[in-house]
Amino acid sequence: MRFLVQRVSDSSVEINGEVVGQIGKGFMVLIGVCDSDTKEIADKMVRKMLGLRIFEDEQGKTNLSLDTVGGQLLLISQFTLYANCKKGNRPSFIEAGEPGMAEEMYEYIIARCKEQVEVVERGQFGADMKVSLTNDGPFTIILDSEQL
Structure with a gap:
């Protein structure tokens, strides 16, 4: 599992011209899932x-x-975090999780975050989304479950 965490002063996600999620100060997180991921890994x-x-x-x-500053979360599914660019110039995404399982993990992560954070916004799994953000810092962290 991979999370790309960006500290933002604001962020939003739009689908078909409509804003479906929007936050102020907090984290905009891109979430990538692979087939070997579990709920235990998601919890970690x-x-x-x-x-x-x-x-x-x-x-x-x-x-x-995040909790100390009253921060908010915007969680976006992002299978491209598992892009493999070793061969040629066209990325392969075979390492990304099977869509049904990946969506289940994404929903699980959202539910777990809502237990601890007052404002949790989200994108839509599998949708063509336009994500906007003001990266504060800039500050970007990559969390990879294989490195934790």
Whole structure:
């Protein structure tokens, strides 16, 4: 499982010209799932993401977590996080999770986050989405379950 976490001052996702999710200060997270992922792995990833202390304190040090600053979440499914570009110039996505299982994991992650974060917005699994954000910092972290 892979999460690309971006600290944002604002972010939104649009489908067919309609905004379906929008947040202020918080994390915009792209979520990639592979076939070997489990709910236990998802729980570990959510804990790690929500525990990240990447917001600045009074001294300007990245020392505060999402809950400390009252941050919000925008969660977007993103199978392309499993792109394999080793051969040629056209990426292969065979490492990405089977759509039915990946969607189930995405919904599970959203539910787990809603248990702990007041504002959790989302995209739509499998949709053609337009994501906008103001990356604050910029600050971007890649979480990979194989490295945790």
